[in-house]
Amino acid sequence: MQKVVHFEIPADDIERARKFYSDIFGWRIQDWPLQDGSVYTGARTVEVDETTFIPKEPGAINGAIVKRDEVVKTPQVTVNVPSIDEYAEKVKAAGGQVLKPKQEIEGTGYYAYVTDSEGNLLGLWEDIKKA
Template sequence: MSGRVVHFEIPFDEAGRAQAFYREVFGWNLIDMPEMSYTLVTTGPTGDQGATEPGFINGGMLRRESPNESPIVVIDVEDIDASLARIEELGGQTLLGRQQVGDMGWAAYFKDVEGNSMGLWQSA
């Protein structure tokens, strides 16, 4: 079902510091993926298809691109291109169009009508 929050992304200035903080405070499992300049974050029991029990989502961490960048909520959609078109029809703005993410699916980013940056996810 689309429209659900399925992922989060937390920007950092210093990877090691941020990773240590979230690992120590919350016990998150962090997997560094240097080839993608990304850190996968698992916040609970996880299998090949993602979370294995209801009530939590996993996410990622990445280098902060701008000083005011804040965490991003990622929403599942059936069709990223159609969703971006609808977002723009309703006054939002595409920040980064459809991007392939390995063989898992596609991601995109948009700004809502209140100026919040958000993400979209479409599974392969």
């Protein structure tokens, strides 16, 4: 069984959303620079191991606040899979679509956006295999 490991909440105004989730729920909002020069706004709902970034609390997940765009229009969950390539094929065979193909997040893993058979957005996450 593949686990939900992350969520993304789209926002028209990242700063306004940052304040909302921080003030209301006490989430720790942190910007992380990406390879392409953009910034990913992480949302910590629970403390993590600072080496692995894995939540310390079993079963807990963290997420992000992302700029609303043509792909990410509604909140989505991300599922950890052993192979994005394999699961992208499974998604297509079951009536879903690949909206954003596999991309690397430097040093941590790969992600892709797909839709399910009902048009709902899902993220797929594949950990980098360490030697």
